[in-house]
Amino acid sequence: MEYKIETNDADARVVFTGDITFSENVSFRQLLKDLSEKHITNCVFDLSDVGMIDSAGLGMFLIAKEQADTGNWKLSVTGAHGHVASMLKLTKLSDLLQA
Amino acid sequence: MSVSGNGGEQKLDGTSAMRAGIEVARILIVDDMMLMRQMIGACLTKGGFTNLAYAEDGEQALEIIAADPPDILILDLKMPKLSGYDVCRKLRADKKTAHLPILVQSASETAQERVEVFAVGATDFVSKPINQPELLARVRMHLENRFLINRLSSFRERMSAELTLAREMQHSLLPEASVLKAIEAACDCTIEAFYQASFELGGDLWGCWLLPENKLGLFILDISGHGVGAALNTFRVHATMTRLGPRRSDPAAFLTALNEALQPHFPIGQFGTMFYGVLDRDSGELTYAGAGAPRPMVVGEGGVRYLDTTGIPVGILSNPDYENRQERLATGESLFCYSDALTEAPAPDGSFLGEAGLAELLTAVAGEGPRATMVKRLLDRFYETRSRELPDDMTAVAIHCNAEGAGA
Numbered sequence: 220m221e222y223k224i225e226t227n228d229a230d231a232r233v234v235f236t237g238d239i240t241f242s243e244n245v246s247f248r249q250l251l252k253d254l255s256e257k258h259i260t261n262c263v264f265d266l267s268d269v270g271m272i273d274s275a276g277l278g279m280f281l282i283a284k285e286q287a288d289t290g291n292w293k294l295s296v297t298g299a300h301g302h303v304a305s306m307l308k309l310t311k312l313s314d315l316l317q318a
Numbered sequence: 319m320s321v322s323g324n325g326g327e328q329k330l331d332g333t334s335a336m337r338a339g340i341e342v343a344r345i346l347i348v349d350d351m352m353l354m355r356q357m358i359g360a361c362l363t364k365g366g367f368t369n370l371a372y373a374e375d376g377e378q379a380l381e382i383i384a385a386d387p388p389d390i391l392i393l394d395l396k397m398p399k400l401s402g403y404d405v406c407r408k409l410r411a412d413k414k415t416a417h418l419p420i421l422v423q424s425a426s427e428t429a430q431e432r433v434e435v436f437a438v439g440a441t442d443f444v445s446k447p448i449n450q451p452e453l454l455a456r457v458r459m460h461l462e463n464r465f466l467i468n469r470l471s472s473f474r475e476r477m478s479a480e481l482t483l484a485r486e487m488q489h490s491l492l493p494e495a496s497v498l499k500a501i502e503a504a505c506d507c508t509i510e511a512f513y514q515a516s517f518e519l520g521g522d523l524w525g526c527w528l529l530p531e532n533k534l535g536l537f538i539l540d541i542s543g544h545g546v547g548a549a550l551n552t553f554r555v556h557a558t559m560t561r562l563g564p565r566r567s568d569p570a571a572f573l574t575a576l577n578e579a580l581q582p583h584f585p586i587g588q589f590g591t592m593f594y595g596v597l598d599r600d601s602g603e604l605t606y607a608g609a610g611a612p613r614p615m616v617v618g619e620g621g622v623r624y625l626d627t628t629g630i631p632v633g634i635l636s637n638p639d640y641e642n643r644q645e646r647l648a649t650g651e652s653l654f655c656y657s658d659a660l661t662e663a664p665a666p667d668g669s670f671l672g673e674a675g676l677a678e679l680l681t682a683v684a685g686e687g688p689r690a691t692m693v694k695r696l697l698d699r700f701y702e703t704r705s706r707e708l709p710d711d712m713t714a715v716a717i718h719c720n721a722e723g724a725g726a
Contacts (some may be wrong), residue, residue, distance in 0.1 A: 274542035278589065
């Protein structure tokens with residue numbers, strides 16, 4: 220997994236590429252740290268280029284959501300398709316993450 | 319050997335434990351000149367080392383090493399009977415002494431000699447006349463390395479043994495064969511199950527029990543993530559489930575009660591995807607509820623039908639809304655549940671089976687032999703292209719509703 224953060228004032232967009240799985244734990248935590256250092260009010264996770272996500276990956280999204288709630292910013296996901304979209308729908312996390 | 323960690327040393331901090339370990343290290347000094355042996359011995363004694371042994375030639379050195387291996391060897395090269403080179407070669411060829419630190423000391427020091435000394439397996443080299451502080455510093459450094467390596471390898475061995483034990487314990491949470499036999503007899507079905515905890519532990523669990531009126535309950539659970547944390551949570555879930563006996567006949571109520579008990583204790587980001595179903599073999603009615611588990615499949619004559627397990631995994635929200643859904647299993651059909659390792663474990667080319675790929679494979683293998691061994695055929699095909707040592711737990715369970723007169 221790789222990610223790129225694009226910011227525009229208080230809006231951030233994180234564009235992910237590759238798979239989001241358990242082994243991405245460390246880089247995902249780095250992403251959350253990067254986001255916490257920016258003063259944002261909205262953040263969109265763009266999953267258009269993500270091919271698959273496992274349960275640990277979904278767990279990382281929940282941690283991000285928790286960080287958003289405590290940091291008073293809004294998190295949403297967009298562009299999920301195929302396996303990623305099915306996983307978000309199956310676990311109803313699409314509702315929680317406003318996908 | 320004295321330098322490896324033991325119960326007493328664990329009370330000391332790392333550095334003082336190492337110092338204590340090094341000072342009692344056994345050092346063998348090998349030199350044919352008595353004066354040299356005395357000089358090196360005095361130097362080491364002054365440096366705080368107390369456990370010294372001496373040999374006059376290569377042969378005597380090997381005898382002493384065989385009887386009581388030292389922690390480090392200080393070795394002369396030119397000696398009668400057996401030279402230092404030969405001692406090195408013999409020690410390195412023996413598994414027991416292959417990693418013994420050997421500090422060679424020699425008077426003649428050509429570039430060629432140094433190359434040869436290292437080629438036969440020496441760890442380090444000091445020149446004669448011996449510079450005492452240098453000798454002490456080198457002995458200390460090699461003993462410290464040995465101490466740290468020993469500590470690391472004994473830690474690794476212990477962790478590996480602990481993980482094996484943990485895997486066995488996780489296995490013991492699964493239904494016993496006698497329980498499954500009783501269910502098979504009461505419900506006229508065949509239960510085919512495969513479970514393998516990953517080499518680094520994981521969070522899979524499945525279970526099956528008999529309910530009143532010859533109904534059977536089946537659950538499959540996958541705690542998110544891998545490793546010890548996920549595995550420990552399977553024990554937590556298992557213990558909680560045993561308290562929920564009265565809810566077992568109502569899948570949605572069962573998941574709700576389980577979530578209520580677990581959610582306050584699950585850290586953010588950890589959860590369990592789950593399926594729980596109750597099958598009435600008399601009517602064929604399957605009542606089930608889902609919490610985001612991979613969709614189980616009903617294998618019938620015309621292919622597979624998916625069960626809808628859409629639902630918030632347990633452990634995330636305080637009030638998820640689980641609902642009961644219905645399906646009917648005809649005689650001769652099978653209910654197949656599995657963990658995501660089956661659809662997500664990559665093949666050598668990086669591709670993964672996915673749900674559609676699994677359904678296709680399942681349909682194919684279902685038609686290739688007796689229904690009661692369908693899961694076995696599926697996994698044989700799956701493992702043809704994947705390692706048996708997956709980083710995630712693997713669970714695959716099928717309830718085969720026996721065809722009339724087929725028996726279990």
